[in-house]
Amino acid sequence: MTDSSDLARQVRTVSRLTGEFTLRSGRIANEYFDKYQFEADPVLLDQLAERLAVLIPEGTEVLAGLEMGGIAVVTALARHAGLPTAFVRKEAKKYGTARLAEGAEVAGRRVLVVEDVVTSGGQVVISTGELRKLGAHVDHALCVIDRQEGGTQALADAGITLRALLTRADLDAAAS
Numbered sequence: 001m002t003d004s005s006d007l008a009r010q011v012r013t014v015s016r017l018t019g020e021f022t023l024r025s026g027r028i029a030n031e032y033f034d035k036y037q038f039e040a041d042p043v044l045l046d047q048l049a050e051r052l053a054v055l056i057p058e059g060t061e062v063l064a065g066l067e068m069g070g071i072a073v074v075t076a077l078a079r080h081a082g083l084p085t086a087f088v089r090k091e092a093k094k095y096g097t098a099r100l101a102e103g104a105e106v107a108g109r110r111v112l113v114v115e116d117v118v119t120s121g122g123q124v125v126i127s128t129g130e131l132r133k134l135g136a137h138v139d140h141a142l143c144v145i146d147r148q149e150g151g152t153q154a155l156a157d158a159g160i161t162l163r164a165l166l167t168r169a170d171l172d173a174a175a176s
C-alpha cells in the first residue's frame with residue numbers, strides 16, 4: 001500500500017492551484033485542490049481508494065458518493081470495499097426515474113457519505129439531510145481532503161463523524 005506521505009505529495013502535486021477562487025460555500029480562497037486532477041489519474045485514484053477503504057466504518061452497507069466529484073471516488077472505493085454504491089445528485093432528476101440517489105437502495109440501510117473535498121461541510125450536511133429523508137441511516141462521512149475549515153464541527157453538529165484520508169495539514173507538510 002502506498003505510504004500516506006507519498007500520497008499526500010502526489011495529491012498536492014497534481015491538484016493544488018493558487019490564485020483567487022470562490023468556493024462552494026461562497027468563501028474566497030487563495031488555494032484550491034482541483035479534485036478532478038487526482039480523479040483523472042486512474043493509478044492515483046486507485047491508490048487513494050485502497051487507503052480510503054481502510055477508513056470505512058464497520059457496519060456500512062452502502063457507499064453514497066456525492067455529485068460530481070464524489071462519484072469517481074465512490075466508484076473506485078467500491079471496488080476495494082465490495083459494497084453497493086449510490087450516486088447522489090444535487091437535485092433529483094425531473095424525468096425518468098426522477099431519483100435523487102441513483103443506484104443502490106439507501107432506505108433503511110447504514111449509508112456512508114463519500115466526498116472528495118470538505119471545506120465548510122455544507123454540501124455533506126445538505127446531502128446527508130436528503131439521504132435521511134429517503135430513510136438512510138447516516139452517521140459517518142468519508143472524504144479524500146479535509147481542508148480543516150470548520151467541516152468537522154459542522155458535520156458533528158448534524159450528527160455526522162467525518163473521516164478524512166488527507167487533511168490540509170498533511171498537504172502542507174507534503175510541501176516541505
Ligand SMILES: O=P(O)(O)OC[C@H]1O[C@H](OP(=O)(O)OP(=O)(O)O)[C@H](O)[C@@H]1O
Pocket residue numbers: 024025066067068069070115116117118119120121122123124151
Ligand atoms: O464543504 P463545502 O463547503 O460544502 O465544500 C466542499 C464541496 O464543494 C465542492 O463541490 P463543487 O460544488 O465544486 O461540486 P462538484 O463536485 O460538482 O464539482 C466539493 O466537491 C464539495 O462537494
Ligand SMILES: O=C(O)c1cc(=O)[nH]c(=O)[nH]1
Pocket residue numbers: 022023024025031032033034035117118119120147
Ligand atoms: O470548497 C470548495 O468548493 C472546494 C475547495 C477545494 O479545494 N476544492 C474543491 O474542489 N472545492
